[in-house]
Amino acid sequence: MLNKLPEQPASTTEALSPAAFLQAKAAWRWPEILFWISAFGLILLLPNRHLLLNEIAILGLFALSLDLILGYAGIVSLGHAAFFGVGAYAAGLLSKHGISEPVTGLVLSGAIAGLTGFLASFMILRGSDLTRLMVTLGVALILHELANRLDWITGGADGLLGVTIGPIFGRFDFDFAGTTAYVYSLTTTFLLFLLARHVVQSPFGLSLKALKDNRLRASTIGIAPNRRLIAIYTLAAVYAGMAGALLTQTTQFVSLEVLDFARSADALLVLVIGGSGYLYGGLIGAVAFKLMKDVLSAMTPAYWIFWMGFILVILVLIGRDRLMAMLAKPFVPLLRLLGVRRP
Template identity: 75%
Template structure:
């Protein structure tokens, strides 16, 4: 009885009870979720502004943009599809070596290198995605870790191709699209990395707000129910894992092209772990977590290692422990709650 009255009461303001003229409201709700928010414009304005405002920090900014892209790619599988990985650096490394070798063997145009690196990393991602279809989070952690270890060892042993532990030196990319030469200040590098990041971000943003993206969130939330609505989960997971590998491969290629060498360290476990840390700092599942986290992580690392070159990892560790214990989500929720109340009062 009380239920029925609340029902009518709540339905009344939205128009006629039959609901026919009010049918644009659901559409607006769904479309509204993918509408650009002011904070997003601000974020990208700052990123572009930094190109002009911080001319002596372009190398660092370039590093941030590339880490942001790498972490964005991890967010695609972790934040949106719920797939944990401890071996995402495998794809970063494959892209980095692919771009480096391509440049050394005559194809020095960077955009071509990006596409080739993305394609190769994507192909490896596609094949390895079948290994993570089944099993628990723990098995996925172990499988992804194992795959990354295999590639690390391959790069180490195939030293006549990769340079082994010495790395791949003397990578000299040509001008981007034959127009923009890389410079020693990293200005071209940052502009290039930021442009690539932005384009891939736009694509990722469209994908997560599409029916495909919705089905990924559903899979992450409840795979049993997703299956019982007719969703073939395996295909969706293969698709998003492949996409994430392409993104990571492109990030690796950007790193090679803008730093002009490849170190074996790119396939280290620490790289994969760093990406997870960045997502812990920035948050998963809203696309900006990897980017915001990359800014925070890099600045923190840069700042701490300037203050205490020997002990920066100690402080970084302490920061992470405090962050996780206090709970970033709780802090963000509180800020969001205050904002919502302020907006609600105005409305």
């Protein structure tokens, strides 16, 4: 029906002004450059915090992947850890069975997670927000159960032991201080970020935003929803899988915890803190989240989860937009330069 109409991506207009407008929006701004320079600068500036920084980079990549589907396609997922977990287990198993070169393992794990995401994406096309919520949650639970039951492959509740990771490209070995790990994770995150930035500013990304804002209107102007949702969901799954693979490779261990519900919730909280729909939310949120978790769990080790819930409730009650506007007031010029759209 409507979906079959010839496609007309939003930016094919040859008129100068919209094209120039889009190009101006896609241009790099100096805070972005500053952000990445400081991220890489931390390699030298904080030499004994590389393990924590590595975790932040991985969490940031994972949240970025959730942002792709939540912020750009409007899919509320409660089970994004599914793909993180698939990537993590894939990386672990690959290294156990001979492929110990990290970059190869990373790409393969991403591909496997992407395949899982592709298959799962057909289930999120129908139904309401609620059905999608349950389907994503259900997929994550099934995978958790699978990893638990297939203990001769995954090690079950004991975790996958014996993961040994070789040097990157056969040259750079992982060290105890986590320097190689951080450089590796950060570089991966950066490259994937560049790709994501390109994707969301392409005609494809713009059409996704149109779909998110108003699906009916978007499909009447010839934007086919299903194909686009499948594509972005698969891409997000690849990203999540690579984040999982990074975790496996840098810690040389996989446990059932990678598929936990808490991990999906973590990613959501990171996005709530950082804001969604402008790609940096996941990264900034990951920094804030990890620092907060460090402080709060030092105060009350067992009840960190309480504060996490508390933060969520407060953020939502006050209103994410309002609170962020309040906090961000001093930074508004900076954020605007990063490309944040204020509603």
